Amino acid sequence: MVSTIRVALIGCGTVGGATALHISNNAPLIRDRYGVEIRLSAVVDKHLAHAREIGVPEEILSCDLDSVLSRDDIDVVVELVGGITVAREIILRALRSGKHVVTANKALLAHHGEGLYEAAHEAQRVLAFEASCGGGIPLIRAFYDGLAGNRVDAIYGIVNGTCNYILTEMIRRSISYDEALGEAQAHGLAEADPALDVSGHDSAHKIAVLAAIAFGVRIAYERIPVEGIDSLDLLDVSWATRLGYVTKLLAIAERTAAGIALRVAPCFVHADHPLAWVSGPFNAVSVYSYPTGHTMYYGRGAGGSATSGAIVADLVSVATGAYEPYFSGGRFWPDRTGRVAQNTPGSIVGRYYVRALAQDRPGVLAEIANRFAAHGISIASVHQDEMPEGEGNLAPVIVVTHAAGEDDLRSAVAEIDAMPQVSSACAVIAIIDEPVEQLIEC
Amino acid sequence: MVSTIRVALIGCGTVGGATALHISNNAPLIRDRYGVEIRLSAVVDKHLAHAREIGVPEEILSCDLDSVLSRDDIDVVVELVGGITVAREIILRALRSGKHVVTANKALLAHHGEGLYEAAHEAQRVLAFEASCGGGIPLIRAFYDGLAGNRVDAIYGIVNGTCNYILTEMIRRSISYDEALGEAQAHGLAEADPALDVSGHDSAHKIAVLAAIAFGVRIAYERIPVEGIDSLDLLDVSWATRLGYVTKLLAIAERTAAGIALRVAPCFVHADHPLAWVSGPFNAVSVYSYPTGHTMYYGRGAGGSATSGAIVADLVSVATGAYEPYFSGGRFWPDRTGRVAQNTPGSIVGRYYVRALAQDRPGVLAEIANRFAAHGISIASVHQDEMPEGEGNLAPVIVVTHAAGEDDLRSAVAEIDAMPQVSSACAVIAIIDEPVEQLIEC
Numbered sequence: 001m002v003s004t005i006r007v008a009l010i011g012c013g014t015v016g017g018a019t020a021l022h023i024s025n026n027a028p029l030i031r032d033r034y035g036v037e038i039r040l041s042a043v044v045d046k047h048l049a050h051a052r053e054i055g056v057p058e059e060i061l062s063c064d065l066d067s068v069l070s071r072d073d074i075d076v077v078v079e080l081v082g083g084i085t086v087a088r089e090i091i092l093r094a095l096r097s098g099k100h101v102v103t104a105n106k107a108l109l110a111h112h113g114e115g116l117y118e119a120a121h122e123a124q125r126v127l128a129f130e131a132s133c134g135g136g137i138p139l140i141r142a143f144y145d146g147l148a149g150n151r152v153d154a155i156y157g158i159v160n161g162t163c164n165y166i167l168t169e170m171i172r173r174s175i176s177y178d179e180a181l182g183e184a185q186a187h188g189l190a191e192a193d194p195a196l197d198v199s200g201h202d203s204a205h206k207i208a209v210l211a212a213i214a215f216g217v218r219i220a221y222e223r224i225p226v227e228g229i230d231s232l233d234l235l236d237v238s239w240a241t242r243l244g245y246v247t248k249l250l251a252i253a254e255r256t257a258a259g260i261a262l263r264v265a266p267c268f269v270h271a272d273h274p275l276a277w278v279s280g281p282f283n284a285v286s287v288y289s290y291p292t293g294h295t296m297y298y299g300r301g302a303g304g305s306a307t308s309g310a311i312v313a314d315l316v317s318v319a320t321g322a323y324e325p326y327f328s329g330g331r332f333w334p335d336r337t338g339r340v341a342q343n344t345p346g347s348i349v350g351r352y353y354v355r356a357l358a359q360d361r362p363g364v365l366a367e368i369a370n371r372f373a374a375h376g377i378s379i380a381s382v383h384q385d386e387m388p389e390g391e392g393n394l395a396p397v398i399v400v401t402h403a404a405g406e407d408d409l410r411s412a413v414a415e416i417d418a419m420p421q422v423s424s425a426c427a428v429i430a431i432i433d434e435p436v437e438q439l440i441e442c
Numbered sequence: 443m444v445s446t447i448r449v450a451l452i453g454c455g456t457v458g459g460a461t462a463l464h465i466s467n468n469a470p471l472i473r474d475r476y477g478v479e480i481r482l483s484a485v486v487d488k489h490l491a492h493a494r495e496i497g498v499p500e501e502i503l504s505c506d507l508d509s510v511l512s513r514d515d516i517d518v519v520v521e522l523v524g525g526i527t528v529a530r531e532i533i534l535r536a537l538r539s540g541k542h543v544v545t546a547n548k549a550l551l552a553h554h555g556e557g558l559y560e561a562a563h564e565a566q567r568v569l570a571f572e573a574s575c576g577g578g579i580p581l582i583r584a585f586y587d588g589l590a591g592n593r594v595d596a597i598y599g600i601v602n603g604t605c606n607y608i609l610t611e612m613i614r615r616s617i618s619y620d621e622a623l624g625e626a627q628a629h630g631l632a633e634a635d636p637a638l639d640v641s642g643h644d645s646a647h648k649i650a651v652l653a654a655i656a657f658g659v660r661i662a663y664e665r666i667p668v669e670g671i672d673s674l675d676l677l678d679v680s681w682a683t684r685l686g687y688v689t690k691l692l693a694i695a696e697r698t699a700a701g702i703a704l705r706v707a708p709c710f711v712h713a714d715h716p717l718a719w720v721s722g723p724f725n726a727v728s729v730y731s732y733p734t735g736h737t738m739y740y741g742r743g744a745g746g747s748a749t750s751g752a753i754v755a756d757l758v759s760v761a762t763g764a765y766e767p768y769f770s771g772g773r774f775w776p777d778r779t780g781r782v783a784q785n786t787p788g789s790i791v792g793r794y795y796v797r798a799l800a801q802d803r804p805g806v807l808a809e810i811a812n813r814f815a816a817h818g819i820s821i822a823s824v825h826q827d828e829m830p831e832g833e834g835n836l837a838p839v840i841v842v843t844h845a846a847g848e849d850d851l852r853s854a855v856a857e858i859d860a861m862p863q864v865s866s867a868c869a870v871i872a873i874i875d876e877p878v879e880q881l882i883e884c
Binding site: 136 | 460463464467468471472474475476477478480578579580583584587588589590591592593658714716719720721726731732733734735736737738739740741742745747748750751752754755757758759762763764765766767768771772773774
């Protein structure tokens with residue numbers, strides 16, 4: 001017996017089109033492997049040119065969202081509209097009319113996840129969202145299934161391919177951020193308006209979604225400190241390389257003594273850490289959990305094909321019923337959990353790279369070192385190159401600290417910024433070495 | 443309501459002990475997250491000293507396997523005995539008496555998997571084996587769940603941590619295989635008898651298990667060509683580095699025009715391929731699938747803690763019922779599939795590194811080049827260093843080929859081996875560049 005699941009695809013752009021193709025191309029394989037038939041019953045978009053171009057049959061095309069959402073012969077709605085208003089209404093209507101929902105919408109889940117999970121649980125339908133983070137990488141599943149029974153301690157993710165491509169090119173060819181961004185746009189790897197990606201907010205959406213599931217807590221999105229790559233100076237990117245690090249935009253969620261801390265920022269990742277190797281548009285997420293230790297998940301973080309892979313995996317999980325026990329029985333979905341202390345000031349402790357542009361005069365370095373000492377911060381190394389003659393007397397002074405509290409660090413840096421011999425604000429970048437895993441071997 | 447699953451652990455060595463600890467330490471977390479209670483009801487071993495040492499309660503310890511397997515109040519048996527005789531009987535008895543089974547036993551699944559899957563399906567119980575491949579990496583799940591709906595085209599795995607540690611040290615410090623093996627043994631990363639690991643057979647067991655699920659076919663284990671690292675010469679490992687490659691023991695399963703091809707062999711992996719970065723005892727598996735493209739799964743491939751993570755993830759999947767739809771409904775389990783053409787001669791096409799030790803005389807290089815040409819093999823590059831005086835006249839001659847059929851390559855090499863100017867057999871090592879992905883973008 002083959003059970004059939006009837007799918008309505010709402011939004012037929014790059015990802016929607018790839019999903020329609022994927023369902024059509026791999027339906028026989030899915031039937032053979034799982035005994036379920038994924039049937040595309042409706043494709044809805046305002047503009048149907050792309051859907052027609054890729055050969056979606058005319059009889060399932062529609063511009064009439066309302067009538068498709070009202071149909072009784074649809075089992076699952078795949079929401080690929082994007083944005084956080086219309087998409088939210090679509091999902092709520094679909095759930096309330098008894099349909100399961102599959103979505104790739106990280107922004108929506110980050111901002112309004114709780115209400116959506118709640119609506120799904122009330123309707124006794126599932127809300128699946130593997131495609132929302134890390135494109136085709138089976139990542140959400142790692143948290144609810146693959147690492148089931150583990151206590152997750154930290155997540156470090158390269159979850160924006162546009163930023164990773166730009167950084168990879170800056171490092172590889174010593175070009176500026178602006179030049180690398182222009183190339184990414186020319187290659188179709190960055191939007192004409194790249195703000196959502198390069199500002200770090202897309203990464204923040206994703207870590208909010210991941211952390212909620214991984215830690216089983218509600219995340220206050222607005223409390224995540226977000227720093228993008230758009231103000232990154234090639235000078236610092238080059239220093240990272242000299243010091244044995246690779247500059248990556250990381251989305252981080254950590255269990256700290258004072259709750260959960262999330263952040264998005266450019267970081268210097270130790271060259272031996274596997275995240276340092278992830279280049280070009282690829283994504284990877286490192287997870288530290290007890291007792292499994294470090295696992296990492298790597299793949300294409302965007303693009304129609306990869307993302308459609310995640311969507312169809314969700315459709316299979318919905319069709320077989322395998323996702324249902326986790327979704328209905330799991331107590332870690334944000335509507336069933338509470339808030340915990342999040343981003344408590346001072347809870348993040350780590351090593352930092354601080355770069356000042358200072359006048360090349362006697363006493364300046366001593367003064368900078370004193371500022372760190374005054375806040376109890378121990379310096380691991382100091383670097384200052386001899387400046388070529390005739391270049392003026394502003395020299396980059398690099399300080400790498402031992403582990404320090406973020407608040408102490410910021411206080412020391414504020415004092416250094418205020419020094420008359422220091423021009424402009426210091427660059428402050430977190431250093432990510434491989435954390436010591438809390439493994440208990442026996 | 444909390445449903446309880448009662449577990450009997452058969453075998454309490456490193457992995458069994460870690461599993462007992464993990465269940466005990468993380469039971470509250472599992473109850474909170476999944477609403478299921480994993481209760482350790484029995485721990486069986488011939489020798490109970492280790493179990494006592496780690497604090498397993500006396501009342502659940504037993505040396506009496508038979509009586510534990512006969513108990514009605516056990517829901518799942520975790521088989522950690524190893525080997526392919528007693529373990530097989532334990533699993534069959536457990537299934538037939540209505541118990542689910544979780545196992546880490548790759549050798550058993552590689553040799554006798556079909557009968558075990560069949561027994562499980564007949565008994566309407568599940569057989570879960572995440573811990574059998576890649577330690578704590580959620581890997582088996584990638585094939586039945588995370589990549590559900592994908593067509594898997596190729597799997598390239600570093601699945602033996604002992605071999606990867608030895609190779610990493612040979613490369614990093616230019617030491618011989620014997621020296622690196624000795625160090626691995628001193629660090630507890632290789633067994634006193636390392637044969638199963640270094641011969642490649644442990645890797646072959648794992649790729650047999652993975653390929654069966656990934657491709658949905660029966661694998662004939664005995665038809666897998668297996669080459670280990672034990673005859674690897676530092677000379678070739680060093681040449682790999684010079685040529686921009688990293689030597690890795692890979693377990694490979696590929697969809698070819700003539701069926702499925704599996705093999706285990708030391709390979710030269712392009713330095714830009716993420717598998718090249720996997721160092722020390724870590725494992726990683728690259729999967730190429732349509733439409734998701736390249737995904738990679740990385741983590742600790744062995745050790746009690748990591749492996750226990752996979753075992754407990756399986757216990758949670760069994761307890762929640764999430765694994766059941768895949769196991770009962772999936773049609774890709776080896777007892778439900780047939781054999782396909784496997785390892786058809788000539789089906790593997792790739793690039794190769796061939797190293798001869800040849801007399802440093804006029805005409806030798808031309809003769810070697812002629813042997814390749816005679817078999818239609820195109821040469822990509824040739825390398826021969828100037829030999830220092832007084833070192834005798836045997837010089838390594840390195841040939842890197844363009845894509846060639848394996849049979850043609852072997853024929854050419856056999857002729858080169860037979861040349862009077864060539865001493866000993868050539869080293870022949872497959873080169874792994876990043877394959878072109880069969881992605882359809884739309």
